Amino acid sequence: MHAGRELPSFADLIDATIKDAIFIPAMFQDRLQSQLVPALQAAFQQLFSATIDPQQFAFQPTHQPRTGSGVEGDVTINVFPFLKLSGKGPEPTAMAVGEHLKANLPIVADFNVIKGFLNIVIADGYWLGFLQEAGEKDILQFPPTGKKVMVEFASPNTNKPLHLGHLRNIFLGDSVSRILRSTGNEVVRAQVINDRGIHICKSMLAWQKFGNGETPESSGLKGDKLVGKYYVAFDKAYRAEIEALIAAGKPKEEAEKQAPLILEAQAMLLKWEANDPEVRALWHMMNGWVYTGFNATYARMGVEFDKIYYESQTYILGKQDVLDGLKKGVFHEKDGAIWVDNTPEGLDEKVLLRRDGTSVYMTQDIGTAIKRFEEYSGLSRLIYTVGNEQDYHFKVLFLILKKLGYAWADGLYHLSYGMVDLPSGKMKSREGTVVDADEIIEEMVQEARNAGEQLSKLDDFTEDEKSQLYERIGLAALKYFLLKVGAKKRMLFDPAASIDLQGHTGPFIQYTFARINSLLGKSGSLKTHSIEEMSGWKMAAEERTVIKMLHQFPAALHEAATELEPSSIANHTYELVKAYNGFYQTLPVLKEEDPLKRDCRLHLSSAVAKNVKKAMWCLGIEVPERM
RNA sequence: GAUCCCGUAGCUCAGCUGGAUAGAGCACCUGCCUUCUAAGCAGGCGGCCGUUGGUUCGAAUCCAACCGGGAUCACCA
Numbered sequence: 001m002h003a004g005r006e007l008p009s010f011a012d013l014i015d016a017t018i019k020d021a022i023f024i025p026a027m028f029q030d031r032l033q034s035q036l037v038p039a040l041q042a043a044f045q046q047l048f049s050a051t052i053d054p055q056q057f058a059f060q061p062t063h064q065p066r067t068g069s070g071v072e073g074d075v076t077i078n079v080f081p082f083l084k085l086s087g088k089g090p091e092p093t094a095m096a097v098g099e100h101l102k103a104n105l106p107i108v109a110d111f112n113v114i115k116g117f118l119n120i121v122i123a124d125g126y127w128l129g130f131l132q133e134a135g136e137k138d139i140l141q142f143p144p145t146g147k148k149v150m151v152e153f154a155s156p157n158t159n160k161p162l163h164l165g166h167l168r169n170i171f172l173g174d175s176v177s178r179i180l181r182s183t184g185n186e187v188v189r190a191q192v193i194n195d196r197g198i199h200i201c202k203s204m205l206a207w208q209k210f211g212n213g214e215t216p217e218s219s220g221l222k223g224d225k226l227v228g229k230y231y232v233a234f235d236k237a238y239r240a241e242i243e244a245l246i247a248a249g250k251p252k253e254e255a256e257k258q259a260p261l262i263l264e265a266q267a268m269l270l271k272w273e274a275n276d277p278e279v280r281a282l283w284h285m286m287n288g289w290v291y292t293g294f295n296a297t298y299a300r301m302g303v304e305f306d307k308i309y310y311e312s313q314t315y316i317l318g319k320q321d322v323l324d325g326l327k328k329g330v331f332h333e334k335d336g337a338i339w340v341d342n343t344p345e346g347l348d349e350k351v352l353l354r355r356d357g358t359s360v361y362m363t364q365d366i367g368t369a370i371k372r373f374e375e376y377s378g379l380s381r382l383i384y385t386v387g388n389e390q391d392y393h394f395k396v397l398f399l400i401l402k403k404l405g406y407a408w409a410d411g412l413y414h415l416s417y418g419m420v421d422l423p424s425g426k427m428k429s430r431e432g433t434v435v436d437a438d439e440i441i442e443e444m445v446q447e448a449r450n451a452g453e454q455l456s457k458l459d460d461f462t463e464d465e466k467s468q469l470y471e472r473i474g475l476a477a478l479k480y481f482l483l484k485v486g487a488k489k490r491m492l493f494d495p496a497a498s499i500d501l502q503g504h505t506g507p508f509i510q511y512t513f514a515r516i517n518s519l520l521g522k523s524g525s526l527k528t529h530s531i532e533e534m535s536g537w538k539m540a541a542e543e544r545t546v547i548k549m550l551h552q553f554p555a556a557l558h559e560a561a562t563e564l565e566p567s568s569i570a571n572h573t574y575e576l577v578k579a580y581n582g583f584y585q586t587l588p589v590l591k592e593e594d595p596l597k598r599d600c601r602l603h604l605s606s607a608v609a610k611n612v613k614k615a616m617w618c619l620g621i622e623v624p625e626r627m
Numbered sequence: 628g629a630u631c632c633c634g635u636a637g638c639u640c641a642g643c644u645g646g647a648u649a650g651a652g653c654a655c656c657u658g659c660c661u662u663c664u665a666a667g668c669a670g671g672c673g674g675c676c677g678u679u680g681g682u683u684c685g686a687a688u689c690c691a692a693c694c695g696g697g698a699u700c701a702c703c704a
Contacts, residue, residue: 355702
């Protein structure tokens with residue numbers, strides 16, 4: 001295939017290095033565990049004279065059985081791993097540790113033991129303090145790390161429009177950028193545009209031959225769509241030529257190489273490389289159309305870039321670096337070509353410069369990586385958002401850069417994601433089975449509109465307000481659908497079944513936000529209480545659950561940042577919102593007569609709304625005030 | 628042939644640094660709007676966690692083999 005980075009894994013050797021190098025986005029420590037860990041260590045020290053590595057403590061939320069009497073507790077520690085150290089059975093060990101904690105750590109209000117599980121009840125005061133913090137501060141904004149990171153994503157070819165696969169790439173890259181920003185990093189969002197090569201020449205040639213001077217203006221077509229149309233036209237005419245040649249007795253392979261159209265396209269590429277003014281002018285014009293089209297799509301999605309690399313400017317890079325590497329003995333010459341030997345690392349040999357001295361894909365990536373680290377001083381990480389079909393390519397690239405001796409090579413990371421499948425199988429642009437990006441966005445927005453009109457609770461909205469709302473809801477449904485699945489997993493998209501607006505979806509989360517917003521709007525100003533005043537509040541189970549979900553939010557963000565995995569945030573946000581809805585439908589807020597309870601519930605609602613909004617921001621999803 | 632990724636409910640997916648009775652959503656069935664937004668809530672139905680072995684007090688989670696699906700291994704990009 002001709003795709004720049006469009007082809008959508010990793011092996012052990014490099015995996016290890018890269019994994020370790022993945023972000024440590026500031027020192028993050030769970031605020032509850034930071035109190036429990038030292039106390040636990042002290043307990044084991046004093047009770048059993050055992051020194052325990054903090055990593056060894058496995059905390060889990062206290063398990064709640066579905067039926068029967070609930071187990072009391074907020075956090076659970078399993079003592080099985082420590083039985084050898086304590087020299088006692090599970091229950092006595094857990095009991096002893098529990099007693100020690102309760103006696104020495106004020107936030108431990110109580111505990112109980114079931115088998116080897118030590119269930120700890122955390123004092124209300126702790127939760128109240130946290131709730132207050134969550135309401136006042138942005139708990140999903142970590143302190144600055146002082147690190148600068150570049151995230152490359154999108155990276156389309158200019159011969160055809162964006163499709164569903166690009167959407168997964170773009171949403172992932174955009175979200176990862178935001179997550180890294182939220183965890184305190186400075187982020188440079190970059191895309192590489194593959195604007196040169198045989199693919200664009202095909203579109204250009206077909207336009208010249210069959211276009212009759214058609215432009216986006218004259219045709220009313222979006223620029224990228226127009227150019228894509230001629231790419232398809234080329235392919236159709238080219239195939240016809242091949243068939244004619246085959247019919248005339250030529251073998252298929254020969255026919256493919258000798259068809260006049262492909263020869264002409266190749267000739268055009270040579271002219272382009274020779275800077276032929278006419279070809280260059282056509283190229284500028286048609287690429288210009290494509291950029292206008294892409295930019296419209298990016299704008300609609302709310303995605304922006306800080307830096308754009310054009311392959312027409314970068315494809316010459318890397319050659320000198322390879323020659324330098326040859327001098328240093330990192331590479332070797334064979335049959336006139338320059339090779340790297342990665343067999344000691346369990347990989348293959350790979351050509352870096354052809355016998356005729358020209359570059360390959362790898363050469364360019366070597367050069368651009370070096371250039372980026374030169375351009376951006378202090379850049380500590382470079383993340384490539386590229387499909388998993390290029391796992392091997394990046395594995396080799398990173399290894400080469402490491403061999404060249406660049407210290408920053410450890411900061412390279414391939415954010416590899418799985419393909420989006422259709423029920424009919426893989427998307428193939430030539431077979432017309434691609435799902436166009438603009439079309440799917442439009443369909444989702446229409447779906448949101450249909451659903452919204454049926455509910456008819458927006459009668460006082462102007463048409464503009466409605467349109468803006470449906471735009472947000474449709475995009476949220478699409479983005480959330482693509483982001484909630486773990487990035488590495490291959491996923492299925494069924495256009496016929498369409499994306500839900502109910503259940504585990506973006507709109508569900510938006511709806512909860514809007515509902516809270518409505519509550520807050522009706523309540524007037526939030527009355528703040530000190531923790532002492534709030535301590536008169538007897539938390540209901542539903543309220544406690546919501547607070548605990550909120551409490552886990554920073555850890556979810558931290559995980560999303562270390563794993564570069566937006567689905568962690570997406571799924572946690574859903575869990576939180578689900579818990580909130582349970583609370584909302586069980587307990588009165590505005591109708592609560594006890595003013596303290598009412599204020600506390602409003603406070604809780606406000607904190608949920610605020611953090612949900614930030615979490616959704618991390619996914620690139622906007623939340624509406626009303627819906 | 629070699630390497631990598633994936634196999635969890637009818638469907639789409641969580642859970643995977645080993646821990647209590649494996650969870651959601653959709654679909655299907657039952658309730659809940661004269662009461663803060665029903666794009667909601669509560670409940671029901673639905674599982675040899677691909678198979679077989681191994682490690683362990685304990686395995687969906689770790690290891691091995693196998694089966695099934697996908698990808699990659701160009702002097703293509």
